[in-house]
Amino acid sequence: xxxxxxxxxLSLVAGLAWQLGWRLPQAWxxxxxxxxxxxxxxxxxxxxxxxxxxxxxxREVLGTSALRLKPQADSAAGTDCPLRNVWRIEGGQARLxxxxxxxxxxxxxxxLFERHGLQPAAQRVFGQPVAQxxxxxxxxxxxxxxxxQGRLSQHATADALDISGFRLQDGQxxxxxxxxxxAGRKAEFLRLVRDAACDSFSTVLGPDYxxxxxxxxxxxxxxxxxxx
Numbered sequence: 001x002x003x004x005x006x007x008x009x010l011s012l013v014a015g016l017a018w019q020l021g022w023r024l025p026q027a028w029x030x031x032x033x034x035x036x037x038x039x040x041x042x043x044x045x046x047x048x049x050x051x052x053x054x055x056x057x058x059r060e061v062l063g064t065s066a067l068r069l070k071p072q073a074d075s076a077a078g079t080d081c082p083l084r085n086v087w088r089i090e091g092g093q094a095r096l097x098x099x100x101x102x103x104x105x106x107x108x109x110x111x112l113f114e115r116h117g118l119q120p121a122a123q124r125v126f127g128q129p130v131a132q133x134x135x136x137x138x139x140x141x142x143x144x145x146x147x148x149q150g151r152l153s154q155h156a157t158a159d160a161l162d163i164s165g166f167r168l169q170d171g172q173x174x175x176x177x178x179x180x181x182x183a184g185r186k187a188e189f190l191r192l193v194r195d196a197a198c199d200s201f202s203t204v205l206g207p208d209y210x211x212x213x214x215x216x217x218x219x220x221x222x223x224x225x226x227x228x
Contacts, residue, residue, distance in 0.1 A: 065111035081141035117196025177215035
């Protein structure tokens with residue numbers, strides 16, 4: 001009875017607020033399209049998931065990003081690792097060591113990460129932007145850890161990207177394999193980047209996770225929520 005009264009009361013309050021013209025801010029409206037210019041929040045995972053099967057919404061959202069990209073054709077029927085609604089990412093605020101394939105959720109998550117995580121971290125620690133992101137690739141039709149048996153990796157659906165390092169505007173190079181274990185500004189920067197990536201990606205795995213990730217950050221937009 002109390003729950004019913006509470007629900008009725010909340011409905012009345014919501015109705016009154018609507019009549020008075022109050023609206024949820026777009027960033028906190030679950031039905032509004034994600035805007036890459038706004039920082040990630042608790043609704044970001046839900047809004048990223050909405051993009052997977054909605055190419056039109058994907059285009060709208062990517063239009064709010066700084067990414068340079070090209071749409072890719074869907075895979076042919078019967079392909080071992082079919083791809084749908086994928087894009088070739090050619091760069092963003094920073095150039096890339098090479099272009100990479102990305103599902104729509106991965107492309108948008110990368111744009112969020114670069115704008116709200118990576119570049120602010122570089123400015124905070126070094127007072128300059130990241131000029132290039134070095135990566136080890138995204139799409140690969142394989143199982144996790146390249147095992148013969150087991151579930152497919154998120155790389156098999158272009159939902160994961162492995163980043164190995166960065167180059168700053170002044171030419172400094174930062175590599176996870178060399179700089180993660182240090183105690184200087186480069187190590188500080190890499191930890192800030194790892195923590196910030198967890199705001200945009202569902203899974204972030206780095207050198208602290210296991211030896212397989214000793215030289216890169218594994219960033220993905222899958223179902224698992226892990227920040228290591």
